[in-house]
Structure formats: structure tokens, C-alpha cells
Amino acid sequence: MNALEVKELKKVYPEFTLDKVSFCVKQGHISGLIGRNGAGKSTTIKGILRLINAEGCVSVFGKDFLREEMAVKQMIGYVGGGFRYYPMNTLAAIRKAYAPFYPTWNQSRYEKFLSQFELIESKKVKELSEGMKVKFALALALSHGAKLLIMDEPTSGLDPLSREEFCDIILQLVREEGVSVLFSTHITSDLMRIADDIVYISQGKILAACPLKELLNKYKLAQFATLEDATAAKAIGVKSVKDGFEGLLCDNIKGLKNATIIEATIDSIMVHLEKANKEGIYAKSN
Amino acid sequence: MLNLIKKEMRLCLHPTVFIFLSFAVLVFVPSYPYEVIFFFSCLSVFFSCMMTRENGDIPFTCTLPVKKEQIPLAKMLVVFGLQCIIMLLVGIMGAIKGAIFPIEQYFNYSGISANLVLIGNGAILLGIFNLGFFPCYFKKPDKIGVPFIISAIVIFLLISIFIVLRWVTPLYSTTLNGLNSENTGAKLVALVIGIAVYVVLSAVSCKLSMKHFQRVDL
Numbered sequence: 001m002n003a004l005e006v007k008e009l010k011k012v013y014p015e016f017t018l019d020k021v022s023f024c025v026k027q028g029h030i031s032g033l034i035g036r037n038g039a040g041k042s043t044t045i046k047g048i049l050r051l052i053n054a055e056g057c058v059s060v061f062g063k064d065f066l067r068e069e070m071a072v073k074q075m076i077g078y079v080g081g082g083f084r085y086y087p088m089n090t091l092a093a094i095r096k097a098y099a100p101f102y103p104t105w106n107q108s109r110y111e112k113f114l115s116q117f118e119l120i121e122s123k124k125v126k127e128l129s130e131g132m133k134v135k136f137a138l139a140l141a142l143s144h145g146a147k148l149l150i151m152d153e154p155t156s157g158l159d160p161l162s163r164e165e166f167c168d169i170i171l172q173l174v175r176e177e178g179v180s181v182l183f184s185t186h187i188t189s190d191l192m193r194i195a196d197d198i199v200y201i202s203q204g205k206i207l208a209a210c211p212l213k214e215l216l217n218k219y220k221l222a223q224f225a226t227l228e229d230a231t232a233a234k235a236i237g238v239k240s241v242k243d244g245f246e247g248l249l250c251d252n253i254k255g256l257k258n259a260t261i262i263e264a265t266i267d268s269i270m271v272h273l274e275k276a277n278k279e280g281i282y283a284k285s286n
Numbered sequence: 287m288l289n290l291i292k293k294e295m296r297l298c299l300h301p302t303v304f305i306f307l308s309f310a311v312l313v314f315v316p317s318y319p320y321e322v323i324f325f326f327s328c329l330s331v332f333f334s335c336m337m338t339r340e341n342g343d344i345p346f347t348c349t350l351p352v353k354k355e356q357i358p359l360a361k362m363l364v365v366f367g368l369q370c371i372i373m374l375l376v377g378i379m380g381a382i383k384g385a386i387f388p389i390e391q392y393f394n395y396s397g398i399s400a401n402l403v404l405i406g407n408g409a410i411l412l413g414i415f416n417l418g419f420f421p422c423y424f425k426k427p428d429k430i431g432v433p434f435i436i437s438a439i440v441i442f443l444l445i446s447i448f449i450v451l452r453w454v455t456p457l458y459s460t461t462l463n464g465l466n467s468e469n470t471g472a473k474l475v476a477l478v479i480g481i482a483v484y485v486v487l488s489a490v491s492c493k494l495s496m497k498h499f500q501r502v503d504l
């Protein structure tokens with residue numbers, strides 16, 4: 001059973017459209033939701049959580065979100081980028097207001113997380129560092145036994161060490177507790193470490209939704225001396241770089257000359273696919 | 287719903303809510319338009335809504351296991367509770383004033399006395415505030431100023447009307463003014479009408495607010 005299934009999620013704004021986004025998060029998997037700023041990652045997450053009125057169908061562990069909203073929300077833990085709520089309140093005050101909503105709230109588990117994350121409940125939210133805020137949000141989400149974590153850029157604003165620590169915690173949770181995770185980020189190095197699957201969104205549309213390894217195997221990064229070589233090799237999203245030109249190759253590397261082939265990263269795939277996508281749009285509009 | 291109400295009381299009430307409740311003692315001020323006391327109650331709602339916005343309370347609450355339409359309902363129920371408390375306090379303070387002050391000092395020369403009719407007038411003011419402010423606020427919870435200014439203008443116009451009525455109509459200046467023990471039946475009718483108006487307007491306000499909030503994108 002899939003932990004999360006999103007079918008044809010659509011939201012139309014005057015300047016942006018989330019266009020029939022469909023993907024799923026497998027149980028016990030970490031799915032990375034990637035895309036550039038403004039691609040629609042946060043809108044997708046808001047649509048899933050029904051923070052915005054979007055068309056489409058969302059189900060969590062087989063339960064339809066709209067029909068069984070309360071039961072579904074019990075299974076979800078939402079972690080935004082830091083904990084931006086109630087800056088003047090203490091963690092204890094927030095926990096006292098939050099915990100009664102969850103019959104499955106486990107106080108000893110919460111206290112265990114507080115001690116593991118070195119959080120002090122008498123502190124106010126504004127006194128926490130960005131990393132601590134994310135950990136507090138995580139402690140709240142996990143203490144009510146969330147089976148699906150939905151995280152909207154939780155690592156943006158964190159230093160590399162804190163990000164590393166955060167990723168370790170998520171990995172541990174998935175391995176030991178079987179939690180499923182949808183992790184939106186534009187810091188792709190985090191996903192290279194922990195993600196099983198990738199959902200790549202660009203300009204409100206899904207460009208790829210597949211296992212990370214499949215995505216990385218599908219593309220190779222090629223460096224060419226001239227633009228003509230790149231065009232002849234049918235490279236995708238060719239752009240000028242320091243020593244010539246660079247583009248993605250997809251299943252067309254056999255017998256290729258005049259090119260240096262290296263493994264693609266999520267970053268390089270995003271950069272070149274975005275460029276190709278943009279050029280395609282320009283071509284259409286012209 | 288109970289958890290939502292508790293959450294509202296723990297995290298969303300601005301301290302002025304309690305300070306302005308104590309303004310019920312203003313009924314001891316001689317020759318003062320006592321209806322203004324109810325405006326302070328409206329002002330505390332404005333401050334609480336500001337605090338709600340600054341705390342990111344609405345997006346936070348929407349991720350909790352609650353139905354979206356319950357969020358405005360819980361917020362409004364807490365406000366209704368506070369409004370009932372201010373009406374009760376004004377009633378109690380007015381009764382104390384009536385018991386300990388001579389009639390010359392109890393009688394209000396600038397508006398209605400601190401009697402049952404004042405509570406009825408206050409209920410009408412608060413009902414109109416609820417109808418004017420909340421449906422507009424829950425349409426765009428980030429925009430608090432415009433709904434409040436519009437509601438505040440209406441409230442002050444209504445207070446002015448009550449003061450004018452006190453001066454130009456014998457019903458208000460004599461029958462409904464003064465101690466509760468005089469013309470008690472007429473005063474009770476005014477109170478019941480005021481409360482009925484409050485209940486109807488607040489219920490309509492609730493319905494509209496819940497409907498508007500369903501369409502809000504956070």
C-alpha cells in the first residue's frame with residue numbers, strides 16, 4: 001500500500017498553475033520533492049494538506065483525505081521550514097495546546113525526543129536556533145505516532161552540520177519506525193544521501209516521478225568542446241560552461257565521440273532539464 | 287471542538303482581552319456613554335486577531351486534525367464567551383452601582399444608565415460588530431485592519447444613535463433610563479430584544495464566516 005497517493009492535483013492562480021500533479025510515496029520510503037524556487041513544491045504540499053482549495057484526489061494509506069480528513073490528519077506529521085509559529089510562547093505551552101488533538105499522543109516518547117534533540121521546554125520558540133525549531137516540529141510530529149511525514153523545505157536555513165544531523169534522524173526514523181516521508185527541498189545533496197524516490201516538479205508540472213537510482217541512471221552528463229558537437233549528440237538543455245558546453249544525454253551515449261561523459265547528479269539533471277523545458281516553452285511561444 | 291477552544295484560550299488571546307473586561311467598572315464614572323465599554327471588547331478582538339496572524343496560528347491549526355470550518359467557529363465561540371462575560375460584568379457593576387449610589391448619581395445624564403437596557407444596547411452593538419467584522423476577516427485572515435475600521439465606524443455611529451435617542455425620545459430618557467426597579471418590564475423587553483438581535487446576528491456571522499473560510503487559500 002502507498003503511504004501517499006496524489007492524483008491530478010490542480011490549482012489555478014492568476015500567474016501560476018499546478019497542473020494535474022500525480023505521484024505516490026511508497027510505504028517506508030523517502031520521496032524527495034524537488035524543483036526550483038516557485039516550481040510548485042509548496043503549493044503541492046499545501047494542496048495535499050488542503051491548506052489551499054485544490055482539485056484532485058489525495059489519499060493516505062488508502063484513506064481519502066476529504067472523506068476521512070480527521071483520521072488522515074492523525075496519520076500525518078507536518079514539518080515546515082523551521083517552526084514559525086507562536087514565537088513568544090514556550091515549547092511547553094505549545095505542546096499543551098497541541099497534544100490533546102491526538103489521542104495517540106505519547107508523552108514519554110515526546111520527552112525522549114526532547115532529550116535526544118537537547119530541547120528545553122521552558123524556552124520560547126524565538127529563543128531556538130533554526131535547527132532546533134525544525135527538531136521541535138519533528139518532535140511534535142513524531143510523538144503522536146505520525147506514519148507519514150510531510151516536510152516542506154525543512155533543511156533550508158540550516159548549516160551543513162545541522163542538515164547532516166537532520167538527515168540522520170530521518171533515516172533512523174524510516175529504518176526503525178517504518179515512517180514514510182515526503183521531503184520537499186531544493187538542497188539536492190540531502191536527497192542524494194537519503195531519498196529512495198524523486199518527484200521532480202517544474203513550472204507546476206511533474207517532469208519525473210521515479211526511484212532516485214533510475215533517474216540517475218537515465219541521464220549522463222556530457223561535456224562538449226563545441227556547440228555543434230552537443231547539437232549533433234542531441235544533448236538536452238545544452239549550456240555554455242567554462243571549458244565548452246554541457247548537456248544531458250539520455251540513452252544515446254553509445255559510439256559518441258568528442259564528448260566527456262560523467263555521472264549526472266540531481267543538480268545537473270535539474271539544471272539541464274529546466275533549461276530544456278524553458279527553451280521548449282520559448283519555442284512554443286515564438 | 288473543545289480542544290480547539292482550549293488552544294484558542296492558551297495561545298491566541300491577547301492580554302488586552304482581560305484588561306478590557308475590567309473596563310466594566312467604567313459604569314461607575316458619572317455622565318459617561320457606557321456603550322463605549324462594549325467597543326473596548328471589540329478592540330480586544332482586533333488585538334487577538336493581530337496576534338493570531340503574527341503567530342501563524344491559522345496555518346498551524348489547519349494542519350491539526352480538525353475540519354477547516356471548525357477553525358472560525360472555535361475562534362468565534364471564544365469571542366462570544368468573552369462578550370457574554372463583559373455583558374454580565376456590566377450588569378453586575380450596574381447592579382452594585384444601583385445598590386450603593388443614590389439615584390441622582392446612578393442616573394446617567396449623557397447616555398443610558400447602567401441598567402438592563404444598557405446590556406441590551408451592548409448586545410446589539412456586539413451583534414452588529416460580529417456580523418460586520420468576522421465574515422470579512424475570515425475571507426482574508428491576513429487583512430484585519432479594513433474589517434475592523436468599518437465595524438468600528440458602524441459601532442460608533444450606533445453609539446451616537448443611542449445617545450441621540452436618550453436625548454430626543456421620552457422612551458429612552460425616562461422609561462428605559464434609571465434604576466432597574468423602575469419600569470422593570472419595559473427594561474426587560476429592551477434587554478430581551480437586544481439579546482435576540484445579538485444571537486441572530488452572531489449566528490448569521492458564524493455561518494458566513496465558516497462559508498468564507500472554506501474558500502481561503504493559506
